[in-house]
Amino acid sequence: MRIDAIILRELAMPLVRPFETSFGVTRKRRVLLAEIQSEGLIGWGECTAGERPHFSGESTESAWTVMTQELGPMLAAENPQHGGDCPRIFWRVRDNRMAKATLENAIWDLEAQREGISLSRLLGGVRDVIPCGVSLGIQSSISELLAVIERELGAGYQRIKLKCKPGWDVEVFEHVRNRWPGITLSCDANSAYRLHDADHIQSFDAFDLLMVEQPLWHDDFYFHSLLQKRMNTAICLDESIHNRRDALAAIEMESCRIINIKLGRVGGFSEAIAVHNAAQERGIPVWCGGMLESGVGRSHNIALSTLENFTLPGDVSASARYFAEDIIEPEVTVSREGEIAIPDTPGRGYEVRNDLIERLTVRKETIRAMELVS
Numbered sequence: 001m002r003i004d005a006i007i008l009r010e011l012a013m014p015l016v017r018p019f020e021t022s023f024g025v026t027r028k029r030r031v032l033l034a035e036i037q038s039e040g041l042i043g044w045g046e047c048t049a050g051e052r053p054h055f056s057g058e059s060t061e062s063a064w065t066v067m068t069q070e071l072g073p074m075l076a077a078e079n080p081q082h083g084g085d086c087p088r089i090f091w092r093v094r095d096n097r098m099a100k101a102t103l104e105n106a107i108w109d110l111e112a113q114r115e116g117i118s119l120s121r122l123l124g125g126v127r128d129v130i131p132c133g134v135s136l137g138i139q140s141s142i143s144e145l146l147a148v149i150e151r152e153l154g155a156g157y158q159r160i161k162l163k164c165k166p167g168w169d170v171e172v173f174e175h176v177r178n179r180w181p182g183i184t185l186s187c188d189a190n191s192a193y194r195l196h197d198a199d200h201i202q203s204f205d206a207f208d209l210l211m212v213e214q215p216l217w218h219d220d221f222y223f224h225s226l227l228q229k230r231m232n233t234a235i236c237l238d239e240s241i242h243n244r245r246d247a248l249a250a251i252e253m254e255s256c257r258i259i260n261i262k263l264g265r266v267g268g269f270s271e272a273i274a275v276h277n278a279a280q281e282r283g284i285p286v287w288c289g290g291m292l293e294s295g296v297g298r299s300h301n302i303a304l305s306t307l308e309n310f311t312l313p314g315d316v317s318a319s320a321r322y323f324a325e326d327i328i329e330p331e332v333t334v335s336r337e338g339e340i341a342i343p344d345t346p347g348r349g350y351e352v353r354n355d356l357i358e359r360l361t362v363r364k365e366t367i368r369a370m371e372l373v374s
């Protein structure tokens, strides 16, 4: 594929409601989009970095810099045939996986369009609908949270994930379980606990949770393996898993029994598929995480979730839960059964709304080929 232009934009997109995790509150997304033009086709990618480097070391600003100064010029100088060529093109740049995924995923989108097949099919997907869950932020009160859960269950979502932290955990689980004894429930600590909390985390076993996501350090396998040995509830790793090797190490050490796969966190579709396959071969189920994406990133998550071993409901939900207006058409909707239907048109299967994207753009840069690769 000849790369004719790479256009990078930053969009300002307020969330319809704030999203609070153990590491902070997000009110307004700074969404980075890559538009790659190639031989009359356009592929789109979205950067999942947070506004601040609090989930991982990447941020909107760092990803912008790495894409405009390093990855964009490298890619523009190449002639990739497949999305899967990108890791080789980007090999000199260490880390910065969310920045890499932005560009790689746009190439996969282009490849699917060129082949005239859906992105799901190109990836090897096997589902025509995917099961959906929701991730619910920390609320101002338990009664507020119960009202939110009631609304999401009413909408059909198959699994409720509660963000938790010390002081917003067992009491919350108790209220939720008393009200809804049978629902599929999980929690996500985003690394809010330490080893001295081990007894406390173990007490989560009383609430029949599907999993406890990333209770300890963001970069740990070993202490999670000690904790997993003490718990009946499955641990799920999110932040710790950056690639296939990490997944193999975590599975080998029994640090987790479930893996959350996020495209940005692992650097794009190639590595996401590799993590998926490694987990599948070892009997470890996976699900697709979310990073408050706009419709572009959401459509990538939807396609990824069609792979065979994505057997658990993901954090992939309706556009309207996040944004008053999404930048894709149609926006993502979820059925009363809590499922998203997979589009089978070429590429991602959702049109981008160019007029709205233009209106939301606060910064734009066209990237040219690197002239001197040292």
Ligand code: OSB
Binding pocket: 021, 055, 134, 135, 188, 190, 238, 289, 290, 291, 292, 293, 315, 316
């Ligand atoms: O840990 O899964 C997480 C959002 C931002 C950063 C990290 C996480 C999340 C979510 C929200 O849980 C998932 C979503 O609804 O997009």
Ligand code: MG
Binding pocket: 188, 190, 213, 214, 238, 239, 260, 289
């Ligand atoms: Mg998580």
